[in-house]
Amino acid sequence: MTGEDDPYRRARHLAEAGRDADAEAELRAALAEEPGDADLLTLLGYVLRRRCDYPGALRACDAAIAAGPALADAHAERAESLMALVRDADAIAAAREAARLAPQEPAGHLVLARALAGAGRHDEARAAARHGLSLAPQSVAALLTVADVERRAGRRQEAERAAREALAIDPESAYGRWLLAMLDAERLRVGRSLRALREVARDDPARPDVISMTWPVRSLLSALRRWLPAAVALVAVVAFAARWWAPAAGASRLLAALFAAVVAGFALRVLVPAGRLPWRCLRLVPGPLRRVTVGRAVTVVAMVALLCAYAMTGLGLILIPALVAAPVLGGLRAVERERR
Structure with a gap:
């Protein structure tokens, strides 16, 4: 079946209109009559992926x-599902097959670029994205793939340039606006980033990206995860050294106060401009991710409170639960990655 056939066309239009449940129902009804139609099955994979049913999409x-081993679109869509399941090596293999089957079509090269970027192979990803763009220089999808790959590689200026080129062609592109918002987020332009994310969500109320709108909370916790345990450990080491060198006791309390103040200042810098929006959105994210995020926030608050208590009292035993909390913070981060 081709795109000219009514069931495929109707399902495609439903999906483009954001009516994914209706599109799935249309496709399953059509597949009941033609279960081996590769085009319908590929479109079903796309719709299921949009509905976050990644195993079903795969x-x-x-x-x-x-049903159609030579259908490049099927391999490309399979690569997208594998990326969503964080099976990077399999996603790259599927994307390479899509590019091999249709070397003059940009789609396979673009999905290959995203798969390579997801695996951290940034140079190869940039080459694949640029090749896809060379096949379709005015393609919004190609420009946004270049922007996405450059952003993942940490090349924010190049990413912003490509995203703005895409938006010059299609100013309403939701993904292009989202990319710029996330680039602002990485530069801690909190208010501007959240305003842009809110506008994107307003344009597509059926699928608001609530996870992205929680970035101030999650980014803050991620940054603290990297150095707060080391800060607590340093305070504990200096406090322990006071057994042999008395001035170290005062130094450890001063360090504890300093680290607590830095955390408080950074939190204010990020969370005050963000307002209540990230917290409201946090209530809407999937339950496991929400619980892990709240757990990390509680752990950070507890560690900072213990640092403050030690700075005020100088009681070394107070640092023991703070040290115990450090691996808990890392463990919650690992759980978050699995849930996502």
């Missing part, structure tokens, strides 16, 4: 490839 793509 099964649909596998069935599409079994």
